[in-house]
Amino acid sequence: MESHLYETIEATDFYDKLENVLSPQVSAFKVNIAPGYELVSKTDPDDTRYFYPNIRKKVISEIRSMELADKLNYLSSGYKLKAITAFKIFIYHRDHALGDSEAVIPKIIRENKHVINFPKTNNKCVFHCIAWHTFLSPKKDPRRIQAQVKEAFKRYCSFKGVNYSLSMFRSFKPIDLLQLDEVEDCFHLGIKRI
Numbered sequence: 001m002e003s004h005l006y007e008t009i010e011a012t013d014f015y016d017k018l019e020n021v022l023s024p025q026v027s028a029f030k031v032n033i034a035p036g037y038e039l040v041s042k043t044d045p046d047d048t049r050y051f052y053p054n055i056r057k058k059v060i061s062e063i064r065s066m067e068l069a070d071k072l073n074y075l076s077s078g079y080k081l082k083a084i085t086a087f088k089i090f091i092y093h094r095d096h097a098l099g100d101s102e103a104v105i106p107k108i109i110r111e112n113k114h115v116i117n118f119p120k121t122n123n124k125c126v127f128h129c130i131a132w133h134t135f136l137s138p139k140k141d142p143r144r145i146q147a148q149v150k151e152a153f154k155r156y157c158s159f160k161g162v163n164y165s166l167s168m169f170r171s172f173k174p175i176d177l178l179q180l181d182e183v184e185d186c187f188h189l190g191i192k193r194i
Contacts, residue, residue: 007036007086014087021089029091036086039079048082118142123174127152130187152187159186 006017022031041047109115118128131148132140150169157164159182175183180191 002091004089004091005086006088009086017087018089021091025091032090034088034090036088038082038085040082042078042080049079050085116142122170123172124149124153126175126180126183127156130183130189133189134187156183156186 004021009017018033037051039049039051105117110117116132118125121128127149128142128145130152131145132142134152135145135148153169153172154164157168162168183189184191
C-alpha cells in the first residue's frame with residue numbers, strides 16, 4: 001500500500017494533486033480518498049468544526065464529477081462547507097494489469113447471478129462486455145461470443161485508424177482505464193466507472 005497526505009492545500013490544488021498521484025499508476029489498483037474539511041455554522045461564523053481525513057471509499061471518476069460539498073458529513077443542516085483543507089490518498093496495488101485474465105475475482109462477485117463471468121478473455125474483457133451488450137440473440141452464451149468479440153475489436157481498430165490483423169488481436173494489451181473515454185466514443189456507450 002502507498003499513501004499520500006496533503007495538508008493546508010488550496011481547493012484548486014485538490015484535483016492536480018490527485019492526478020499527480022494517480023496518473024503514474026501502471027497496473028490495476030484500488031484507491032481510497034479521505035478528505036479533511038472544515039464546516040462553519042450558517043448562523044455563527046465563529047463556530048467551525050474540523051473533520052480529519054478518514055477513509056471514504058470513492059472512485060476517482062465519481063470524485064471528479066461530484067460536488068464535494070454535497071457528499072461530506074455534516075453535523076446538521078445548520079452547517080455548510082467552509083473549506084477542504086487536507087486529503088489523504090491510499091493506493092492498494094494489485095499484481096495484474098487491468099482486464100488481466102489471471103486476476104482472481106472474489107467468490108461473492110463470481111457467483112452473483114447478475115455478473116457475467118467470461119471464460120478466458122485473454123485481456124479483452126472490455127470487448128467481451130461490448131460484444132455481450134450488442135449481441136441481440138435471446139440465447140446468448142458467454143462462452144460462444146468470440147466472433148462478436150472480434151467484430152468489436154475490428155470496429156475499435158477502425159476507429160483508431162489501425163489495420164486489423166489476427167496477430168494484433170491475439171497480442172492486444174488490455175484496455176487501460178484512461179482509454180475508456182475513447183471506447184465510449186467508438187461504440188457510443190456510457191461505461192459507468194465504479
